[in-house]
Amino acid sequence: MRRRSALLPWVLLAPALAVIAALLLFPLGRIVWLSFREYRLRNLVSGESDFIGPANYVTLFTDSYLWRVALPNTVGFAVVAVVSTVVLGTLVALLLSRLRPVTRVVVVSCIMVAWAMPAVSGTYVWLWIFDVDSGVVAQALKGAGLLGPEGYNWFADRLFFYAVVVLNVVHGGFPFVAVTVLAGLLTVPRELHEAALLDGAGAWKRFWHVTFPVLRPVFAVVTILSTIWDFKVFAQVYLMPGGGVGGSEMLNLGVWTYVSSFGQRDYGMGSAIAVVLTLLLLAVTAVYLRALFREDELR
Amino acid sequence: MSARADTAASAAWESRVRRARRRGGALRLTRLAGRAAGVAAILLFTLFPVYFMLASAFSDRMTSAVGTLVPRDPTLDNFVHVLTEGDFGTYMLNSLAVACITVVGACVLSLLAAVAVARFRFRFRTAILVMILVVQMVPLEALVIPLFLQVRDLRLLNTVLGLGIVYIALSLPLAVWMMRGFVAAVPKEVEEAAYIDGASWPVMFWKVLFPLVAPGLVATAIFAFIIAWNEFVLALTFMQQSDKYTVAVGLRQFFGEYANEWGHVMAASTLITLPVMVFFVLVQRWLASGLVQGAVKG
Numbered sequence: 333m334r335r336r337s338a339l340l341p342w343v344l345l346a347p348a349l350a351v352i353a354a355l356l357l358f359p360l361g362r363i364v365w366l367s368f369r370e371y372r373l374r375n376l377v378s379g380e381s382d383f384i385g386p387a388n389y390v391t392l393f394t395d396s397y398l399w400r401v402a403l404p405n406t407v408g409f410a411v412v413a414v415v416s417t418v419v420l421g422t423l424v425a426l427l428l429s430r431l432r433p434v435t436r437v438v439v440v441s442c443i444m445v446a447w448a449m450p451a452v453s454g455t456y457v458w459l460w461i462f463d464v465d466s467g468v469v470a471q472a473l474k475g476a477g478l479l480g481p482e483g484y485n486w487f488a489d490r491l492f493f494y495a496v497v498v499l500n501v502v503h504g505g506f507p508f509v510a511v512t513v514l515a516g517l518l519t520v521p522r523e524l525h526e527a528a529l530l531d532g533a534g535a536w537k538r539f540w541h542v543t544f545p546v547l548r549p550v551f552a553v554v555t556i557l558s559t560i561w562d563f564k565v566f567a568q569v570y571l572m573p574g575g576g577v578g579g580s581e582m583l584n585l586g587v588w589t590y591v592s593s594f595g596q597r598d599y600g601m602g603s604a605i606a607v608v609l610t611l612l613l614l615a616v617t618a619v620y621l622r623a624l625f626r627e628d629e630l631r
Numbered sequence: 632m633s634a635r636a637d638t639a640a641s642a643a644w645e646s647r648v649r650r651a652r653r654r655g656g657a658l659r660l661t662r663l664a665g666r667a668a669g670v671a672a673i674l675l676f677t678l679f680p681v682y683f684m685l686a687s688a689f690s691d692r693m694t695s696a697v698g699t700l701v702p703r704d705p706t707l708d709n710f711v712h713v714l715t716e717g718d719f720g721t722y723m724l725n726s727l728a729v730a731c732i733t734v735v736g737a738c739v740l741s742l743l744a745a746v747a748v749a750r751f752r753f754r755f756r757t758a759i760l761v762m763i764l765v766v767q768m769v770p771l772e773a774l775v776i777p778l779f780l781q782v783r784d785l786r787l788l789n790t791v792l793g794l795g796i797v798y799i800a801l802s803l804p805l806a807v808w809m810m811r812g813f814v815a816a817v818p819k820e821v822e823e824a825a826y827i828d829g830a831s832w833p834v835m836f837w838k839v840l841f842p843l844v845a846p847g848l849v850a851t852a853i854f855a856f857i858i859a860w861n862e863f864v865l866a867l868t869f870m871q872q873s874d875k876y877t878v879a880v881g882l883r884q885f886f887g888e889y890a891n892e893w894g895h896v897m898a899a900s901t902l903i904t905l906p907v908m909v910f911f912v913l914v915q916r917w918l919a920s921g922l923v924q925g926a927v928k929g
Contacts, residue, residue: 337751338753340747340751340832341747341748341750341751341753341756342747342753344743344744344746344747345743345744345747345748345759347739347740347743347744348740348741348743348744348803348807349744349759351736351740351796351799351800351803352762352763352766352800352803352804354781354800355778355781355796355797355800356766356767356769356774356800356801356804357762357766358777358781359769359774359777359778359780359781360765360766360769360774360777362776362777362780363769363773363774363777366776366777423669424673427666427669427670427673430666431666431670435670437912439670439673439674441908441911441912442674442677442678443673443674443677444853444907444908444911445677445678445681445904445908446677446678446680446681447857447907448857448860448904448907448908448911449680449681449684449900449904450861450879450882450900450903450904451861451863452863452879452882452883452900453684453882453896453897453900453903453904454680456893456896457680457683457684457698458680460683460697460698461680461683463697466697467697468700503676503677503680507677508854511850511853512809512850515813515846515847515849515850516812516813516816518846519813519816519843519846526644526648526651529648529651529652530647530648530651532651546816549811549812549815549816550812550813550816552812553808553809553811553812556764556808557805557808557809560767560768563768564768564770564771564772566770566771566772567863585770586770586772587772589770589772589773590770590772590773593772593773593775593776599776602773603773605773606769606770606772606773609768609769609770610765610768610769610770613768614765614768617764617768621761621764
């Protein structure tokens with residue numbers, strides 16, 4: 333009995349671990365290896381590459397572009413996008429949990445459309461909405477007399493550029509949080525809420541002292557996932573005007589990786605940027621994990 | 632006798648709760664109006680871009696580069712064009728096959744793994760959890776080259792299976808973390824009670840745990856399906872024969888060949904969005920029944 337239960341978790345884990353090791357862990361190792369090499373177009377052809385030590389990293393960290401543009405874009409955007417996505421998703425989940433079942437199905441189905449919409453198509457629609465002179469926003473502002481007939485190029489301004497990206501990413505990302513939190517909300521025992529209600533707790537107190545502690549693991553997961561996604565958001569930046577151009581003020585680390593690898597054909601440098609982004613995400617997640625460990629949530 | 636006492640106690644409890652609700656809550660009408668306003672705001676934010684896509688998809692000869700809010704000469708031509716002039720149907724079938732492999736693989740593997748990490752304490756458990764988190768932090772765009780080499784070495788280029796397995800790998804870390812939360816939320820007492828009643832491990836798994844984590848599985852399934860359906864860069868790299876394209880890659884063809892035919896692009900986008908919706912509406916019912924079961928057992 334004892335021997336069987338010691339082996340059982342490994343049997344359950346084996347298939348998942350095999351797939352992850354072969355298709356994620358091993359390629360990840362290859363990226364780290366590549367980041368210490370000079371690997372350009374000619375290396376891709378010849379198949380040989382030169383070990384150049386940490387040269388790619390030295391170039392990267394001494395480039396003011398990293399500190400002035402890529403890093404602030406990545407971190408600033410991610411903070412705003414994660415907070416907006418999780419807060420909006422949770423509010424929607426709370427609202428959904430109070431609706432009648434039929435209404436709930438209809439509303440959930442509607443918000444799922446936003447999630448189901450391909451990122452590529454979604455990005456183009458948001459581009460239309462904010463088009464310089466004939467976009468819906470420009471037309472409305474012109475109609476209200478707040479904008480001259482020449483329109484305004486939102487995409488030339490870093491702040492507005494990323495504001496549009498935030499709208500796009502939150503639009504596509506909040507349904508996941510809403511559906512996951514809703515599924516969690518419905519597992520919270522009703523008696524807990526009722527007991528708190530009898531003690532005279534208001535809506536906010538009931539959420540903070542009853543719902544939140546019970547759903548802590550669910551919140552932890554949606555927050556970590558949103559963080560991971562928003563730190564390396566790609567299509568929504570790459571496809572916007574100025575977003576996929578090397579040297580522009582709009583790149584984040586994820587797009588920069590791609591532009592270095594496939595635009596400038598410097599795969600070694602692209603890999604180094606990818607490793608830095610991965611380490612950055614690791615550091616952020618470590619903070620979450622510490623909080624989890626302290627609460628002994630990783631049961 | 633104890634059953635009758637239970638009923639009486641629960642009736643008393645219910646009436647106390649009702650009274651507390653009346654005391655604490657705002658007026659019923661205000662609450663209803665608040666909810667309606669919330670629903671309206673959410674639907675406006677979510678559906679406006681979708682409506683934009685639809686309006687453009689149904690517009691005839693859409694040459695403007697900003698779409699249209701009012702369909703001009705409403706027509707189905709864009710859809711007819713997308714479905715007849717090309718292999719969009721083939722792309723849909725390819726995507727469906729890839730998505731099925733991904734959903735089944737991700738659900739089965741993640742549930743098993745989640746039970747292992749949520750229910751057992753064993754050596755390297757924490758290390759595995761951290762590793763699972765770490766592997767998904769690498770930007771996908773940087774993984775294209777190593778993943779391509781890997782799939783080629785497995786001789787799975789240009790196969791639905793190859794792409795499906797890669798998507799299983801991509802969705803697994805998140806799926807395991809998501810399921811872990813749902814499995815951990817099931818009280819251990821429920822399982823212990825089943826053991827005391829003499830249930831074996833597999834019986835406990837299917838009869839007790841499975842129904843309780845069903846909502847989590849549904850969320851995982853939707854999540855894996857959407858990854859498989861929408862992913863673009865890897866599908867473009869691994870599927871090099873045009874009869875193997877997925878819908879996301881097929882969509883790109885409409886950008887390339889008809890640079891200004893936004894009507895075609897948006898019609899194709901609409902067709903791509905539809906199956907995900909259908910899939911969701913189907914599992915939605917199951918989600919609800921899983922929830923009811925959970926409520927009964929809780």
